[in-house]
Amino acid sequence: xxxxxxxxxxxxxxxxxxxxxxxxxxxxxxxxxxxxxxxxxxxxxxx
Amino acid sequence: xxxxxxxxxxxxxxxxxxxxxxxxxxxxxxxxxxxxxxxxxxxxxxxxxxxxxxxxxxxxxxxxxxxxxxxxxxxxxxxxxxxxxxxxxxxxxxxxxxxxxxxxxxxxxxxxxxxxxxxxxxxxxxxxxxxxxxxxxxxxxxxxxxxxxxxxxxxxxxxxxxxxxxxxxxxxxxxxxxxxxxxxxxxxxxxxxxxxxxxxxxxxxxxxxxxxxxxxxxxxxxxxxxxxxxxxxxxxxxxxxxxxxxxxxxxxxxxxxxxxxxxxxxxxxxxxxxxxxxxxxxxxxxxxxxxxxxxxxxxxxxxxxxxxxxxxxxxxxxxxxxxxxxxxxxxxxxxxxxxxxxxxxxxxxxxxxxxxxxxxxxxxxxxxxxxxxxxxxxxxxxxxxxxxxxxxxxxxxxxxxxxxxxxxxxxxxxxxxxxxxxx
Amino acid sequence: xxxxxxxxxxxxxxxxxxxxxxxxxxxxxxxxxxxxxxxxxxxxxxxxxxxxxxxxxxxxxxxxxxxxxxxxxxxxxxxxxxxxxxxxxxxxxxxxxxxxxxxxxxxxxxxxxxxxxxxxxxxxxxxxxxxxxxxxxxxxxxxxxxxxxxxxxxxxxxxxxxxxxxxxxxxxxxxxxxxxxxxxxxxxxxxxxxxxxxxxxxxxxxxxxxxxxxxxxxxxxxxxxxxxxxxxxxxxxxxxxxxxxxxxxxxxxxxxxxxxxxxxxxxxxxxxxxxxxxxxxxxxxxxxxxxxxxxxxxxxxxxxxxxxxxxxxxxxxxxxxxxxxxxxxxxxxxxxxxxxxxxxxxxxxxxxxxxxxxxxxxxxxxxxxxxxxxx
Ligand SMILES: [Zn+2]
Numbered sequence: 047x048x049x050x051x052x053x054x055x056x057x058x059x060x061x062x063x064x065x066x067x068x069x070x071x072x073x074x075x076x077x078x079x080x081x082x083x084x085x086x087x088x089x090x091x092x093x
Numbered sequence: 094x095x096x097x098x099x100x101x102x103x104x105x106x107x108x109x110x111x112x113x114x115x116x117x118x119x120x121x122x123x124x125x126x127x128x129x130x131x132x133x134x135x136x137x138x139x140x141x142x143x144x145x146x147x148x149x150x151x152x153x154x155x156x157x158x159x160x161x162x163x164x165x166x167x168x169x170x171x172x173x174x175x176x177x178x179x180x181x182x183x184x185x186x187x188x189x190x191x192x193x194x195x196x197x198x199x200x201x202x203x204x205x206x207x208x209x210x211x212x213x214x215x216x217x218x219x220x221x222x223x224x225x226x227x228x229x230x231x232x233x234x235x236x237x238x239x240x241x242x243x244x245x246x247x248x249x250x251x252x253x254x255x256x257x258x259x260x261x262x263x264x265x266x267x268x269x270x271x272x273x274x275x276x277x278x279x280x281x282x283x284x285x286x287x288x289x290x291x292x293x294x295x296x297x298x299x300x301x302x303x304x305x306x307x308x309x310x311x312x313x314x315x316x317x318x319x320x321x322x323x324x325x326x327x328x329x330x331x332x333x334x335x336x337x338x339x340x341x342x343x344x345x346x347x348x349x350x351x352x353x354x355x356x357x358x359x360x361x362x363x364x365x366x367x368x369x370x371x372x373x374x375x376x377x378x379x380x381x382x383x384x385x386x387x388x389x390x391x392x393x394x395x396x397x398x399x400x401x402x403x404x405x406x407x408x409x410x411x412x413x414x415x416x417x418x419x420x421x422x423x424x425x426x427x428x429x430x431x432x433x434x435x436x437x438x439x440x441x442x443x444x445x446x447x448x449x450x451x452x453x454x455x456x457x458x459x460x461x462x463x464x465x466x467x468x469x470x471x472x473x474x475x476x477x478x479x480x481x482x483x484x485x486x487x488x489x490x491x492x493x494x495x496x497x498x499x500x501x502x503x504x505x506x507x508x509x510x511x512x513x514x515x516x
Numbered sequence: 517x518x519x520x521x522x523x524x525x526x527x528x529x530x531x532x533x534x535x536x537x538x539x540x541x542x543x544x545x546x547x548x549x550x551x552x553x554x555x556x557x558x559x560x561x562x563x564x565x566x567x568x569x570x571x572x573x574x575x576x577x578x579x580x581x582x583x584x585x586x587x588x589x590x591x592x593x594x595x596x597x598x599x600x601x602x603x604x605x606x607x608x609x610x611x612x613x614x615x616x617x618x619x620x621x622x623x624x625x626x627x628x629x630x631x632x633x634x635x636x637x638x639x640x641x642x643x644x645x646x647x648x649x650x651x652x653x654x655x656x657x658x659x660x661x662x663x664x665x666x667x668x669x670x671x672x673x674x675x676x677x678x679x680x681x682x683x684x685x686x687x688x689x690x691x692x693x694x695x696x697x698x699x700x701x702x703x704x705x706x707x708x709x710x711x712x713x714x715x716x717x718x719x720x721x722x723x724x725x726x727x728x729x730x731x732x733x734x735x736x737x738x739x740x741x742x743x744x745x746x747x748x749x750x751x752x753x754x755x756x757x758x759x760x761x762x763x764x765x766x767x768x769x770x771x772x773x774x775x776x777x778x779x780x781x782x783x784x785x786x787x788x789x790x791x792x793x794x795x796x797x798x799x800x801x802x803x804x805x806x807x808x809x810x811x812x813x814x815x816x817x818x819x820x821x822x823x824x825x826x827x828x829x830x831x832x833x834x835x836x837x838x839x840x841x842x843x844x845x846x847x848x849x850x851x852x853x854x855x856x857x858x859x860x861x862x863x864x865x866x867x868x869x870x871x872x873x874x875x876x877x878x879x880x881x882x883x884x885x886x887x888x889x890x891x
Contacts, residue, residue: 047342051155051671054344058158061371062378066528069372070520073118077379079527080120081154083535084147084382091667093148093542093635095818097805137643137808144538148638152671207674251675256686261802263737263774266675266684332674340673385639393641395805398819402803405828430639438802441734442828 052089059085097399104130104387104396112467118376119467123383127390134394146389149430150381152344153210157381158374159347160214163325164478165370166351168218170358171309172318177222178305179315185301188227188293189286195220196241196285200277203245205329206343207253209428209463212242213474215325221478226301228292231479236490237288239475240498241281243460247453248277250333254432254456261437264448271516272453276505284494309359318358325350373477380468384426401438412442413507416458417499424462425469432459447509454505461498464491545634545644549657551609551626552888556582556616556871563625566719567712569701574668575709577630579623579716580612588620589723589858589867592716592788593851594778595625597693597727599632599660600642602812603795603843604728606657606883610848610873613888620867623722629693629709631668633660641807642799648813648840649882652889659812662800663691669705679703681775694727694792697781717786723867724750724854727778727792728847732801733820733829733838735794740766741850742792744783751791753857758850761875765850793850795843796831803828814839845878 059082066078087093107129111122127146131139167173184191199220203212217238224234246252249270256266310318328346331339341349355363391397404419416439423431436455443451463471469484472491476484505512553560559581564571566579595608608626615622627633636642636659647654666672672687679700689695691706699710717725724747731738743751748769755767770779770792782790798804798817805811805819815837824833831838852872859866873886 047340047345048670050345051342054155054159054348055151057348057367058155058371061158061368062375063528064368065372065375067521067524068368069524072520072523073121074372074375075520075524075527077118077120077375079531080124080147080382081375081378082528082531083144083538084151084385085154086531086535087144087539087542088148088151088666090539092539093145093667134806136641138541140534140537141541141644142641144534145542145636146639148666151666155671253674253686256675256684260686260689262735263771265774266686267773336673336675336677342671342673344671388639389641391641392639393807395807395819398803398805398817402819402823402826405803405823406826434802438734438828441736444736 055085055089059089095399097395100130100134100394101396101399103133104391118379120376120379120383123380123387123467127383127386130390130394130396134390136390136393142389142393143386146385146387147382149385149388153381154378155344156208156347157210157377158371159344159351160211161370161374162367163321163347163350163354164214164218165366165373166354166363167321169361169366170318170354172321172354172358173219173222174306175310175315175318176219177226178307178310180223181226181301181305185296185298188296189290191227192289192293193282193285195223196237196281199238199241200245200248200281201326202329203242204248205251205333207246207251208343209242209246209460209471210474211343212245213238213471213478215322217242217475218478219322225479226304227289228296228301229289231481232486232490233288233292235472235475235479235481235484235487236494237284238478239464239471239487239491240284240494242471242475243463244277244281246463247273247457247460249273252456253429254436254459255452257429257432258436258440258452258455261433262440264452268449269453272450272505272512276453276457276502280498280501287494313358320357321350321353324353377470377473384468388426388430397434401434404435405438405442413503416455416506417503420455420458421461421465421495421499424459425465425467427468428459428462431462432456443506446506447513450509450512451506454502457502458499461495464488464495541644542635545658545660548627548633550655550890551578552613552891554613554615554888556622557612558583563709563712563716566715567701567708569708570712573705573708574631574634574665575705577625577627577709579625582615582617582622582624584617584619584621584868586619589862589865590621590623590720591855591867592623592625592722592725594628594713594725594727596627596633597629597778598662598729599627599629599658600637600662600800601730601797602646602657602659603730603797603840603847606840606844607728607847607851610844610883610886611851614871614873614886616870618868618870621720622869623716623720625713628713629664629706631664631705632662632693633658635661635665635667637661637663643807643809643812646809646812648884648887650884650887655884655887663688664693664706666691678776679707683775694778695776697776697778698785714782714786717782717788722788724858725778725782725788725790726851726854727790729792729794730797730800730843731794733796733798733831733833734801734803734823736830737768738794738796738830739764739846740768740794742768742770742779742794744770744779744790746783747789747791750789750854750857753860754850754853757853757857761849763846763849763875765846791854793847795846796838797843798837812840815843841878841883844883845875848873848878849875
């Protein structure tokens with residue numbers, strides 16, 4: 047289940063990065079950047 | 094005044110300035126408020142603390158993100174519209190009963206998962222168009238959906254705030270069912286009729302029926318079209334009943350549901366749909382991340398202790414008033430956080446009451462936190478599913494119901510022994 | 517390049533930088549602390565030697581075996597069940613570095629939840645480590661998370677169901693070592709560690725098991741020994757013995773309906789006599805103020821002083837706080853008193869040790885005086 051959840055997390059992370067580079071709204075870009083940090087650190091199994 | 098007081102003023106001040114004066118999003122304002130608090134409070138290793146706080150919500154982020162993907166997929170497949178048409182056609186003759194039933198339906202996902210967001214984004218999203226076609230205004234529908242969602246989150250079998258409060262005083266989550274039923278279902282009936290009764294009594298049935306679109310329904314058939322929501326429901330129940338075998342967890346259940354919407358209805362681009370849902374939900378995920386940072390810095394700097402000890406400092410006569418005010422207010426940051434940070438100390442201060450009934454009532458008060466801006470998860474998502482841009486109008490409609498819920502819960506605490514005697 | 521592309525790159529780079537900075541800090545907790553083999557340690561083993569299912573996992577942890585020259589009773593000392601309760605962790609380390617058994621055997625597990633030492637609980641604002649000054653220079657110890665690191669066990673279920681009783685608790689308790697006993701060989705990592713500890717107790721026929729904890733000052737069970745019915749006599753003798761030394765400690769029976777805890781399940785599922793001990797740790801409480809290394813070491817906290825005046829606490833609390841040496845001293849002295857009580861009743865099978873740091877000495881000289889120089 048651990049790895050299944052890492053895959054789900056990776057999907058959410060990838061979509062978030064996509065939104066970050068796709069949107070024209072700066073506020074949404076900053077928000078996306080904030081959300082990316084915990085998702086990335088969990089995906090890399092650091093935290 | 095203590096240093097913690099001024100730090101608290103600073104953090105709230107930066108947040109308010111960012112949010113209201115500069116019109117920054119809540120997430121960014123929270124980030125800046127937490128950063129200001131960390132720097133002014135002399136927190137060592139501030140980046141580590143800011144990032145660490147966000148990890149309190151990683152699981153919640155996954156649940157919300159996947160629930161949103163499912164809801165978007167269910168809508169894009171045409172199932173949502175078709176389900177509305179089918180239900181209204183069947184039940185339009187008994188609008189009062191239908192109102193109450195639909196309110197119970199919204200509660201179900203929250204009852205099973207313990208999450209108000211799950212309720213709003215699944216059953217709430219399904220029911221919202223039905224309310225609309227019954228003539229209920231979007232604002233009223235949004236308010237009722239968010240109330241039903243928090244009542245569902247508190248109703249048994251799964252009530253996470255009660256588990257958190259119980260865990261803090263080593264009380265197992267046993268024997269909560271009946272008190273929680275008494276706390277939630279009467280309120281659900283009251284509010285269903287409160288928001289619906291006047292409108293649905295005068296509903297123009299022929300006009301309503303004529304406005305419904307049955308084309309998707311007749312093309313795919315109900316069973317096929319609605320199977321994703323049935324699948325989700327079955328998986329949630331299995332997750333609860335046989336967790337050893339089917340303990341998939343909500344994010345995985347929602348992912349399975351999302352994929353199933355892709356094959357059961359109208360064809361749509363699932364990748365675009367998923368991306369759209371993340372785009373819609375990102376502000377909320379950002380709020381959670383910002384709130385996580387905010388709580389971590391409040392804790393590290395001692396602002397949290399300042400709040401808790403001051404809340405406990407009132408004379409016993411005012412204890413109930415303090416419970417009624419401080420738990421929902423702290424819930425503005427996080428309902429679960431409020432259950433843990435304030436619910437547990439208040440529970441310890443309430444020793445001598447019937448513990449289960451008192452903890453059940455405290456959990457209901459903590460759930461009100463999901464109405465409190467800036468996080469206000471239940472209200473934000475309810476506004477989303479009824480199609481409102483801003484949730485402020487929904488919040489206004491929630492003021493009186495909130496007061497009623499709090500008073501009802503406080504009465505349970507005050508008369509916990511008498512209630513226990515009857516049960 | 518369009519403006520929004522540039523801002524996107526800047527935001528993304530910001531996220532990467534923040535991740536790198538915080539990530540480096542998180543990774544710094546992976547290195548286990550130095551624990552020096554004292555003169556009494558005869559063997560250093562791993563828990564996986566009793567349950568191979570732990571081998572190579574983050575749950576595997578050191579077991580210090582300290583065998584006396586003559587046979588006698590045995591005792592298992594568990595420190596670090598909750599890695600955010602440093603007095604239990606350090607009391608176990610003081611046994612490893614100071615004590616020499618004459619009769620009987622000591623098994624000491626200083627980091628019972630080894631995984632929990634590699635992370636902090638989110639939103640608790642805890643320090644990652646604290647430093648104790650010793651005559652031979654500073655020694656650094658990890659201040660960890662109450663629960664198993666999610667990196668090693670994730671995701672939590674909505675609701676934690678205790679395997680052997682069916683009792684339900686909030687989902688995050690799945691990673692709480694002291695809710696997982698007696699454990700399962702095929703369960704979660706936390707349950708496997710519980711199972712490994714149970715296997716050690718069974719195979720070594722451990723006579724007495726002491727689980728060392730701390731509690732927040734507002735928590736009713738504090739400065740207390742919690743004992744399984746089987747261990748009640750032993751524990752009440754110990755309480756009397758401690759009272760003779762002016763150490764006030766209360767005795768609580770292990771609640772029957774609260775499952776998964778060491779003092780309940782180890783008594784029900786093995787032949788050992790289990791007790792659990794609590795001291796007052798401000799740094800894990802809900803009422804605490806500024807949370808940092810100083811709070812861990814001194815326990816000085818103005819909000820707890822105020823809460824005590826309001827009558828909200830279950831321990832006396834004043835400006836002097838409850839320093840680490842006092843909390844460690846309580847644990848160490850109570851264990852020593854447990855042995856005395858046992859020996860009085862069981863002279864045929866004694867557990868006699870030398871070199872236990874004394875309470876007065878700890879209070880005056882500090883914990884550092886009893887820590888050995890690195891070899
Ligand atoms: Zn503990």
